[in-house]
Amino acid sequence: MKKIIQIILICLGVITCQAQPEPTQFSEEALSADFVNLEGGKKSLKSILEGYKGTTVLIDVWASWCRDCIVGLPDLKALQSQYTDVTYLFLSMDKTQKSWRNGIKKYDIAGDHYFMPSGWDGPFSDFVDLDWVPRYLVIDGESNIKLFRAITANDPKIKEHLK
Numbered sequence: 234m235k236k237i238i239q240i241i242l243i244c245l246g247v248i249t250c251q252a253q254p255e256p257t258q259f260s261e262e263a264l265s266a267d268f269v270n271l272e273g274g275k276k277s278l279k280s281i282l283e284g285y286k287g288t289t290v291l292i293d294v295w296a297s298w299c300r301d302c303i304v305g306l307p308d309l310k311a312l313q314s315q316y317t318d319v320t321y322l323f324l325s326m327d328k329t330q331k332s333w334r335n336g337i338k339k340y341d342i343a344g345d346h347y348f349m350p351s352g353w354d355g356p357f358s359d360f361v362d363l364d365w366v367p368r369y370l371v372i373d374g375e376s377n378i379k380l381f382r383a384i385t386a387n388d389p390k391i392k393e394h395l396k
Contacts, residue, residue: 255381263360267396268347287374289319294368296326297336302367308386316395324349325365
C-alpha cells in the first residue's frame with residue numbers, strides 16, 4: 234500500500250511540474266492564420282482582432298456537425314442577451330464552407346462568422362491546443378486572452394470575464 238501511494242505522489246508531481254500557464258497573448262503563427270469571412274474573403278486572425286480593439290470578444294470555436302456545440306447554443310444565446318456590448322466571434326471547424334453557412338442559417342447564430350480552412354491542423358488550432366469543440370475564449374479590448382479554455386457556454390468563468 235505504501236508503494237502505491239509513493240507511485241501516485243510521484244505521478245502527481247510529474248503532472249504538476251509539466252503544467253504550463255495558459256497564454257495571455259496569441260502567438261505570431263496563430264495571428265497569421267487565415268480565416269474566410271461570409272463574403273469569401275480571407276483575413277488573418279490579427280486583422281480580425283484589430284477590428285475589435287476596445288471591445289471584449291467571446292470566441293466560439295464550433296462546427297455545425299458538433300452535437301455539443303448545438304446543445305450549447307441556448308446558453309450562448311443567453312449570454313448574448315445578457316452581455317450585449319460583447320462581440321461574439323464564431324470560428325467554424327466545418328469541413329466545407331457550404332456546411333458552415335448552412336449551420337449558421339439553420340441554427341440562427343448571430344455574431345461575426347469565419348471559417349477555418351486549415352481546420353484541426355492549422356496554426357490557430359495548434360496554438361489553442363484544440364482537442365474539443367465547442368471551445369470558448371474571452372479576449373479583452375487589447376487582444377489579451379483573459380479566458381483560454383472553456384468547453385461549455387455555461388461555464389461560470391465566461392461570465393466572470395465578460396463582466
